[in-house]
Amino acid sequence: MDIVLGIKVQDSVIVATSKAATRGISILKDTDDKTRALNEHNLMAFTGEAGDTVQFAEYIQANIQLYGMRENFDLPPKAVNHFVRNQLASSIRSRKPYQVNVILAGYDEAKEEPSLSWIDYLGTKVDIPYAAHGYAGFYTFSLLDRHYRSDMSVDEGLKILKLCSEELNKRMPIDFKGLRVKIVDKSGIREIDVGL
């Protein structure tokens, strides 16, 4: 039931994740952050099996950080995306695979363009203009199909995100405690409060 959304606009990516941390019938926390910053310009949002998600995200985070320190060069989004896909594609063939689905938001400084990648626990990877994992996609893709343009500004993107948030609040059977919204662009990763 976790919500993970990503929208790629003109020169940045918007990432929204639900703030509720749920276990069974209880909401344990309403300030959860389902994202990890992998480096200056790469953010990973994740959903999936309880223990696996954070374990996997921080393993990826550590390795991307390590690469940055060793080589004194931060991996660009394309390389990060392939690295994560490779990890998940190898994991699915192991004794106990990670059950983690991720959305990778990044900004390629060399190419000066944003990047959004959808990867599931099987290692399926696609680069798409807007992405969602779980049930959120069923409710939001139709809105995004209708209103999305690739040359939108962040503000225009946030307007669509607001539409998505309203729809999710109306249709989702449980309260997901709102969305935590982050922006990835040329100046890095930042969280913004848009009251969603």
Add this chain to the structure above:
Amino acid sequence: MSDPSSINGGSAVAMMGKDCVAIACDLRLGSQSLGLANNFEKIFNFGHVFLGLAGLATDVTTLSEIFRMKTNLYKMKEERLIEPESFANLVSSTLYERRFGPYFVSPIVAGINSKTDKPFICGFDLIGCIDYAKDFIVAGTSSDQLFGMCESLYEPNLEPEDLFETISQALLSATDRDALSGWGAVVYIITKDKVLFLIYFF
């Protein structure tokens, strides 16, 4: 979730014409009923050999990368590009290596031998059994529909322009009757000195 080879959906088809071959695929990638992407190509080329991979998307990506590596190593060792017939055997042995834990894909190969100028197409099951064909090869979630379309539309010795229409209409009609395929298509028409690459929507 039931059958791994129909989680993501997708189809591919290859046909033989007069001194030419054609290979085509749809562009959909889904997660069960939910369509996710309309830009997921299932055809890859290694020099002048074309490989279509329908099936589980993660394995499609993994295998395309494996074959990219293997054909590059082949190119360095042999100092020439791999020919379609050799590539077919490479695909076969690579898949059979995983006999008891297969990749969930149905590959098809199309190309023209650069030495003999002979057109070549073939298909495989998921463990690498080669199906050599003189007419057409189908694969993917709409393979049943494609069999029907190809069996009725196909005729031998088509010119490249006519082969394009035949393969396109066969693929479009077949994928229109498959919920898991469609969302755009790509067609490659391969003649001995050039490749025509066409995208079209409906």
Add this chain to the structure above:
Amino acid sequence: MVGLSFDNYQRNQYLAAKGVGVPKATSTGTTIVGCKFNGGVIIAADTRATAGPIVADKNCEKLHRLSPTIWCAGAGTAADTEMVTQLISSNLELHSMSANRSPRVVTALTMLKQHLYKYQGHIGAYLIVAGIDPTGAHLFSIHAHGSTDVGFYQSLGSGSLAAMAVLESNWRDGLTKEEAIKLCSDAIEAGIWNDLGSGSNVDVCVMEIGKDAQLYRNYLTPNTRAQKSKSYKFPRGSTAILKEDIYKLVDVEEEVVNLDTMQVDA
């Protein structure tokens, strides 16, 4: 690493545990037969390959060459019959080179059955092995678990019952080559017509003592498709195109370099 890789086996067991089915491999729902005659041995097969209820290949080859004078017909999982046959063919060649003798049918038989037994039936190859060697003409059959049979006539595959009915009623001792070919092709035809898993054409391989083995590919073609009375060709331009690109892929330039006059930097 020696042998086949079982890497993905665990993943698929995991997937299976989650209610995921495993897709079907192409199987040769098949009719294959073999029969000895005065001075040699013959094997024959139909040419249909199936994947579930779908005919995957209408004219496949089920007769495999193990050595120039030893051939085998395969039923069961198509990839397995093909790969096991190629493997044993290679090993037979290496063996005959190191032993400096032409390969024997019993050698092929032993190599095949030991390989199949090792895999406990998981390699789904059902074979009829026949051939000529210095000790004469031989005919055997092998099952996927590794058991073997000897006989003057054999049949295997989903059409084996139909074929065996023909073999049992028409076989006699001391057949001529022509009579044996007729008997085998009749038996395959019984499979083609009466077994849904078999169909299309008849392939025959004749192995005669003192002669090269002869493969008669499509010896009988009782299922040729009639010419279509109408062409379904579409007028050019029927299909709407969004984008078109032309690649010129191959452009190889060759140059002869004279090694004597070539300058090499020190």
